[in-house]
Amino acid sequence: MNKSLALPHMPATGVSGLDLYVNHSGRWQWLGAGRPEKFPDNEATLFSGIPAGKRAYVLYLPLYNGAIKVELGVEPGFVLEPAPVCGKPSxxxxxxxxxxxxxxxxxxxxxxxxxxxxxxxxxxxxxxxxxxxxxxxxxxxxxxxxxxxxxxxxxxxxxxxxxxxxxxxxxxxxxxxxxxxxxxxxxxxxxxxxxxxxxxxxxxxxxxxxxxxxxxxxxxxxxxxxxxxxxxxxxxxxxxxxxxxxxxxxxxxxxxxxxxxxxxxxxxxxxx
CATH class of the missing domain: 3.40.50.1110 (SGNH hydrolase)
Known part of the structure; x- marks a missing residue:
């Protein structure tokens, strides 16, 4: 991971941040972002306070800065599972x-x-x-x-x-x-x-x-x-x-x- 979290022409949220979407009523919608504030470790709450229910999420990793390790946590009583593998060629x-x-x-x-x-x-x-x-x-x-x-x-x-x-x-x-x-x-x-x-x-x-x-x-x-x-x-x-x-x-x-x-x-x- 590079110590420079941003570029002169690109914000830290794009260079080094995380981006979370949720599938809501059949449509992917933005839900939260992990904003990088320091090097090398960051911790952020991507979302909270939403109703219980089974949902599909996609988490995008930084566009330029490498992420050595990403750990995800959920509140007690909630479960995080891998989504089914897409069967279509990429x-x-x-x-x-x-x-x-x-x-x-x-x-x-x-x-x-x-x-x-x-x-x-x-x-x-x-x-x-x-x-x-x-x-x-x-x-x-x-x-x-x-x-x-x-x-x-x-x-x-x-x-x-x-x-x-x-x-x-x-x-x-x-x-x-x-x-x-x-x-x-x-x-x-x-x-x-x-x-x-x-x-x-x-x-x-x-x-x-x-x-x-x-x-x-x-x-x-x-x-x-x-x-x-x-x-x-x-x-x-x-x-x-x-x-x-x-x-x-x-x-x-x-x-x-x-x-x-x-x-x-x-x-x-x-x-x-």
Missing amino acids: VVWYGTSITQGGCASRPGMAASNILSRRMDQEFINLGFSGNGLMEPEMAHLLAELNPALYVLANMENLKAEQVFERATAFVEILRAAHPRTPILLVEPVRFSHAFLQPTVNYELLQKRSELRRAFETLLRNGVGNLHYAHGDALYGEDGEAAVDGVHATDLGFMRQANSLEPILRQLLENER
Whole structure:
């Protein structure tokens, strides 16, 4: 665990906190947060005073700081049991610091966690801050998994001249191991300041162009069940979705979820 509980652009509740949701009347709703106040140990009451009854809960761990140990306690007379194991294959989401959850105010607001609650679907979040580089070794590791769907949303960490070669090689490795599993390529988000910085905007457009070229090349080469998501709707166009122009606020993550949810639902439905 890192002694720095927060980042300059991300609060301690997101970097190092816990986030608790409860399933109430068939819908996941936020219930409480474990706010980190000191290093290395913290103790917090996540909720109290609710009526007795059997309920399902999900507890999200910190988005950036590692948790060495988490202990849960309940009041006398109450019982805490593991939930049934989800029988559906997971969605594997590979990406950058944005995928990892930077810079949500709390763990439950990362886009993959929002979608997991909405879709009743387990997501494996493989966001690597600054390191979504599409190395072949990473592709082989991802290929060891057996997901319902691969989401590749890491283009922000690549240079434009790297996108075509790395994206095609990465997808080919996944497809060799999983001939039928859907793969979704996601364009990089539009940085909030790109509209007035020609160099930033040019780099973005080049990355998107190279990703589209990789997508079309793979299709021509016979790679099936490959799909493409455009990037403009991930943040919107009003400049309000990022804390620093790059990393999402809670609003940005909600917009990502809203944009990708219908695509993901359709791809999963097609496999049933």
